[in-house]
Amino acid sequence: MSRRIEFYQNHFLDFYKVQDEKVKSKIKNVLELIKQVERVPEKFLKHLSGTDGLYEIRIEYQSNIYRIFCCFDKGNLVILFNAFQKKSQKTPQQELDKAVRLKNEYFEKKKD
Template identity: 75%
Template sequence: MKIISFEFYQKQDDKVKDKIKYVLELIKQVEKVPEKFLKHLTGTNGLYEIRIEYKSNIYRIFCCFDKGKLVVLFNGFQKKTQKTPKNELDKALILMNNYFQQKNEL
């Protein structure tokens, strides 16, 4: 797995970090990950959200797959409203497009 930014992860307490690690390990090992933990976002060209819940807090980390195996993590945030903030979604789409554009230039 390749993680582009650790900033979000580093800010979390140990219990949230453990939950993030658990979900990432699940994605790595399970062929069909339940939508409770990983959801494809329709209309986004392959963008997914990793879904983490701890106590009453909800966290999201946007990601995509590269050649079906590599999980590329983009931005993460704590969700405070029912709807995913548009600025977080836009940021993830820009990061994903930049990732594949840079990769194709190599």
């Protein structure tokens, strides 16, 4: 099993560039896991209910929690949208709204 990971625009990459090396390493490890493992544990990849196919990649490093929004396309392609450092229990609504908007935009552009 091998999934291809694709980035939509620069939202994720902009987030990734400003992280320290240990966080980047942890993100890389989780992305590799998602690429290789058929059934990714929910600890690392969770479907967000009520979002029509939106998932969050979950990364923890020390006491910090990071989330990267994504979706699947054509069964095995993961598209990475926005990412953020989680500061509270609840995912910020503006981050969720942005991910939904980016996902819709991505699929709209594919129709062209």
